[in-house]
Amino acid sequence: MEPMEILSPEVARLLVAKEARRHKLAGLPFPDKVRAVVRLQWMVAPLLRARGRRVRVWKIEEPAARRQA
Amino acid sequence: MEQTLQVLNDLERAGAISRYAIGGAMGAMFYVEPVLTFDLDVFVVLPQTRGGLLTLEPLYEALRARGYREEDECVNIEGVPVQFLPAYNALLEEALAEARETQYEATPTRVLRPEHLLAIALQTGRDKDRERVRLLREQARLDHNYLTGVLARHKLDDKWNQWKS
Numbered sequence: 001m002e003p004m005e006i007l008s009p010e011v012a013r014l015l016v017a018k019e020a021r022r023h024k025l026a027g028l029p030f031p032d033k034v035r036a037v038v039r040l041q042w043m044v045a046p047l048l049r050a051r052g053r054r055v056r057v058w059k060i061e062e063p064a065a066r067r068q069a
Numbered sequence: 070m071e072q073t074l075q076v077l078n079d080l081e082r083a084g085a086i087s088r089y090a091i092g093g094a095m096g097a098m099f100y101v102e103p104v105l106t107f108d109l110d111v112f113v114v115l116p117q118t119r120g121g122l123l124t125l126e127p128l129y130e131a132l133r134a135r136g137y138r139e140e141d142e143c144v145n146i147e148g149v150p151v152q153f154l155p156a157y158n159a160l161l162e163e164a165l166a167e168a169r170e171t172q173y174e175a176t177p178t179r180v181l182r183p184e185h186l187l188a189i190a191l192q193t194g195r196d197k198d199r200e201r202v203r204l205l206r207e208q209a210r211l212d213h214n215y216l217t218g219v220l221a222r223h224k225l226d227d228k229w230n231q232w233k234s
Contacts (some may be wrong), residue, residue: 025102026208031174034070036103037095044105055107056140059148060070 034060070109071162072147074178076135077111085131087114090168090179092186096159097131097201100183108143114165123155144185160188162222180194181211185214191225192234202232 007015025036041057048055080086093110100191115123132144143150150195156162164185171180179190187205205211206229 001207022102023208024102028103030099031070033103037098037106040103042106050078056145056150058070058150060073
């Protein structure tokens with residue numbers, strides 16, 4: 001990635017916003033993070049299975065995750 | 070997930086494990102952004118066996134008696150594949166002894182301190198551990214005095230300096 005000082009102000013602003021979002025995600029309550037992980041598992045599992053990797057999506061009561069699946 | 074932790078608490082009360090704490094990616098996630106993982110790593114202190122042998126078999130027996138079965142290297146507990154890892158060295162023993170008491174919804178549980186998670190990742194040293202160290206450095210609120218002590222006690226300061234640069 002290019003150093004920040006030679007990026008356009010718009011791209012620099014987007015990168016700063018992205019970093020801020022990651023810090024916001026880090027501050028979520030743990031149960032919300034678990035829900036996010038299960039959503040990631042649902043999204044990624046078909047790709048990994050297509051590559052022959054055996055993965056198990058957590059079967060826990062996470063209604064938000066099911067809606068996203 | 071909450072039911073999984075309730076089972077772990079029950080195993081501890083019943084003496085199948087002496088103490089447990091969440092580690093690995095899920096442990097780190099108490100302090101950093103969510104990252105993809107498919108297992109719940111649980112570090113355990115096992116009760117002393119007569120021969121002094123470190124074995125997970127009595128724990129697996131207790132889980133089988135509760136209807137939970139092994140799946141490869143994990144045990145599926147209430148929909149979550151749990152990997153039990155016995156504390157096999159001084160760093161892990163210390164990490165478990167000093168793990169933080171916390172709550173998951175209404176259920177009490179324990180999670181390793183971020184400084185220990187960082188030290189364990191340093192000690193393990195795989196590519197994904199580098200990424201964990203980076204995330205913990207960037208996002209977790211580390212107690213730097215405490216971390217310095219952990220790294221010195223377990224002779225990880227040189228590696229820490231290498232990975233930091």
